[in-house]
Amino acid sequence: MSDAPSLRTPSQRIAWTTTIVISALVFIFLIAPILAIMPLSFSSGSYLTYPLPGLSLRWYDDFINSPRWMNSLKNSMIIGVASTALSMALGTLAALGLAQWKSRFKPLVLAFVLSPVVVPGVITAVGLYFFFAPIGLTGSYLGLILAHTALATPFVVITVGATLQSFDTNLARAAASLGASPLEAFRRVILPLILPGLASGALFAFATSFDEVVIVLFMAGPEQRTLPREMFSGIRENISPTITAAAVILTTVSVILLATLEALRRRNERLKGGGG
Amino acid sequence: MTAASLTGADAETKMPLKRRLKQAERARQIKALALVLPLLLFLLFTFAGPIAGMLWRAINDPEVRHVLPQTITALAEWDGKDLPDEKAYAALASDLQAARAAGTVAIAAKRLNYALNGFRTILTSTARNLKTLPEPGTAKETLGRINPAWRDRTTWTTIKNASGPVTGFYLLAALDLVRNADGAIVAAAPDQAIYREIFARTFLISLGVTALCLILGFPVAYLLASLPPGRSNLLMIFVLLPFWTSLLVRTCAWIVLLQSKGVVNDGLHWLGIIDEPLRLIYNRFGVCVAMTHVLLPFMILPLYSSMKAISPAYMRAAASLGAPPLTAFLRIYLPQTLPGIGAGSLLVFILALGYYITPALVGGAADQMISYFIALYTTETANWGLASALGAVLLLATVLLALVYGKLVQGQQVTGGMKN
Numbered sequence: 001m002s003d004a005p006s007l008r009t010p011s012q013r014i015a016w017t018t019t020i021v022i023s024a025l026v027f028i029f030l031i032a033p034i035l036a037i038m039p040l041s042f043s044s045g046s047y048l049t050y051p052l053p054g055l056s057l058r059w060y061d062d063f064i065n066s067p068r069w070m071n072s073l074k075n076s077m078i079i080g081v082a083s084t085a086l087s088m089a090l091g092t093l094a095a096l097g098l099a100q101w102k103s104r105f106k107p108l109v110l111a112f113v114l115s116p117v118v119v120p121g122v123i124t125a126v127g128l129y130f131f132f133a134p135i136g137l138t139g140s141y142l143g144l145i146l147a148h149t150a151l152a153t154p155f156v157v158i159t160v161g162a163t164l165q166s167f168d169t170n171l172a173r174a175a176a177s178l179g180a181s182p183l184e185a186f187r188r189v190i191l192p193l194i195l196p197g198l199a200s201g202a203l204f205a206f207a208t209s210f211d212e213v214v215i216v217l218f219m220a221g222p223e224q225r226t227l228p229r230e231m232f233s234g235i236r237e238n239i240s241p242t243i244t245a246a247a248v249i250l251t252t253v254s255v256i257l258l259a260t261l262e263a264l265r266r267r268n269e270r271l272k273g274g275g276g
Numbered sequence: 277m278t279a280a281s282l283t284g285a286d287a288e289t290k291m292p293l294k295r296r297l298k299q300a301e302r303a304r305q306i307k308a309l310a311l312v313l314p315l316l317l318f319l320l321f322t323f324a325g326p327i328a329g330m331l332w333r334a335i336n337d338p339e340v341r342h343v344l345p346q347t348i349t350a351l352a353e354w355d356g357k358d359l360p361d362e363k364a365y366a367a368l369a370s371d372l373q374a375a376r377a378a379g380t381v382a383i384a385a386k387r388l389n390y391a392l393n394g395f396r397t398i399l400t401s402t403a404r405n406l407k408t409l410p411e412p413g414t415a416k417e418t419l420g421r422i423n424p425a426w427r428d429r430t431t432w433t434t435i436k437n438a439s440g441p442v443t444g445f446y447l448l449a450a451l452d453l454v455r456n457a458d459g460a461i462v463a464a465a466p467d468q469a470i471y472r473e474i475f476a477r478t479f480l481i482s483l484g485v486t487a488l489c490l491i492l493g494f495p496v497a498y499l500l501a502s503l504p505p506g507r508s509n510l511l512m513i514f515v516l517l518p519f520w521t522s523l524l525v526r527t528c529a530w531i532v533l534l535q536s537k538g539v540v541n542d543g544l545h546w547l548g549i550i551d552e553p554l555r556l557i558y559n560r561f562g563v564c565v566a567m568t569h570v571l572l573p574f575m576i577l578p579l580y581s582s583m584k585a586i587s588p589a590y591m592r593a594a595a596s597l598g599a600p601p602l603t604a605f606l607r608i609y610l611p612q613t614l615p616g617i618g619a620g621s622l623l624v625f626i627l628a629l630g631y632y633i634t635p636a637l638v639g640g641a642a643d644q645m646i647s648y649f650i651a652l653y654t655t656e657t658a659n660w661g662l663a664s665a666l667g668a669v670l671l672l673a674t675v676l677l678a679l680v681y682g683k684l685v686q687g688q689q690v691t692g693g694m695k696n
Contacts, residue, residue, distance in 0.1 A: 019498055026495070097307075097313075100307070112316070130329050218651075
């Protein structure tokens with residue numbers, strides 16, 4: 001174990017080994033449930049137990065041929081993409097503004113902007129339910145998109161804000177001194193540099209919307225049920241293998257999002273390292 | 277040239293520049309604020325407004341005021357000591373006739389029934405049996421004959437207490453308190469007092485989950501922070517993958533694993549440890565396991581950031597000065613991780629307090645947390661005042677903890693546990 005932090009005494013070695021053993025168990029605890037559910041979706045039987053009686057794609061077939069599941073997938077995509085676009089527009093503007101704004105009220109404004117993350121989902125959902133019902137926004141796509149945007153925007157503000165913090169403002173000044181208009185400087189100098197941050201923000205926003213279920217539970221009509229919402233009722237009633245197929249599809253989306261984010265992070269680190 | 281005129285000329289050339297700079301800066305600040313404004317307005321509409329509306333509902337008391345307006349006016353002067361006078365009875369009779377015609381008796385009956393069990397029957401039966409308005413001067417007698425409850429002072433104080441426009445009734449009820457006939461705040465009847473226990477349960481489960489997360493998360497964060505970046509980045513996948521996996525998928529996975537014919541029970545049976553399947557799900561055990569699984573990354577990530585910032589030189593220095601490893605760990609390393617422990621624990625605790633989905637799916641009736649009851653009263657029984665009051669108490673607890681969290685992580689760059 002050459003990678004341990006300076007292990008000279010036996011007791012240190014024991015402590016380090018214990019750390020590794022406990023960590024390994026925790027890693028198993030974290031990952032095993034997600035891995036265990038996947039093979040079940042390929043089972044040819046209809047019971048969620050091991051050993052699998054045989055392999056088949058019938059539950060995926062079931063998923064694809066079910067109007068209910070496909071509609072929920074479509075809804076998740078529509079609401080996810082729309083609320084990502086809206087939260088990117090609002091969040092990026094706000095992050096740009098907050099980066100320049102100097103005021104003693106700034107921490108207060110920032111706390112307000114970030115508060116949708118902290119406030120329990122049920123409270124937001126109940127508030128929205130009362131607030132949106134009289135104006136016809138419950139049971140509508142627009143209502144859900146607005147609600148998901150409110151939840152997702154804090155992540156955009158944080159991610160884009162962090163990127164702007166490491167952005168060298170002299171570059172913008174240099175562009176201005178070379179005759180670029182503010183808009184041109186933003187489009188040709190600032191934007192390309194903060195693009196990875198924007199992409200991360202968009203991924204976070206999409207993931208937030210794609211995984212959200214409490215607000216959908218309160219606000220969605222039968223037409224707007226999303227994939228997590230459909231899974232919620234499925235789990236409640238009776239877990240069928242089709243739900244495990246849905247779970248695998250959801251997990252695949254998460255893995256793609258995570259991998260993209262990791263690639264962006266590595267690229268960013270490489271660029272930073274190259275810059276000295 | 278005198279010195280005065282020199283400074284005057286100096287000021288002339290300087291001041292406009294200073295002012296110009298100030299103006300430019302002010303314009304910049306206004307522009308910056310203008311960029312933030314759309315989001316602020318948006319959140320006002322989609323977040324702050326709805327929550328303010330919920331808080332208003334926790335104290336708003338419109339029903340009785342709307343249905344029995346004359347009675348409320350007549351009761352305004354009543355001191356609440358004896359029965360009200362004939363005027364109040366006549367007003368009530370007239371209100372009930374109007375309410376019956378408008379079909380609004382049930383609205384007031386539902387609200388009054390929250391405050392006094394059985395009031396629904398009193399009000400609806402009186403409205404039904406009051407065929408015509410009583411002769412002037414006989415209202416008191418007539419109503420008393422239809423329902424003897426109108427000869428009881430409590431019936432009237434209940435109406436008076438519910439006369440709005442604002443009330444502390446729901447907030448008190450959320451804390452198992454009521455106002456008695458004399459207006460004093462007293463403990464609610466034992467069969468009505470359930471919310472303190474639910475809040476206590478919510479806190480207890482959250483505390484347990486937080487403790488589990490800390491115990492499991494600390495060694496992992498330590499390992500990740502101690503390993504060289506290449507390896508720790510690789511192992512970080514084990515933390516980030518669950519973090520990014522849908523909450524529903526993870527909850528579903530635990531049900532599949534822990535059910536009576538699930539993998540865990542089968543495995544234990546196969547190993548010969550158990551004969552009968554253990555009940556691992558739809559109880560407190562299942563809730564704690566699933567919630568710990570969901571929230572563990574929120575503990576590991578802040579702990580990891582705080583440990584990453586600790587220079588290994590401190591431990592080496594402690595060792596070179598003769599501290600045994602345990603002493604060095606307890607006295608040098610651990611204190612430096614305290615901000616991380618505090619931030620991670622508070623984050624997990626705050627998130628756990630408001631949890632709804634996981635307990636709703638894997639908990640039994642005795643494991644439901646406060647969020648479940650807020651949802652129940654909103655969508656099932658439509659007791660919106662009580663739902664809002666319970667929400668207000670939960671919100672208050674969350675905001676107070678979030679303020680502590682904010683103080684704790686001030687200065688540190690925190691990105692909601694998602695910095696990697």
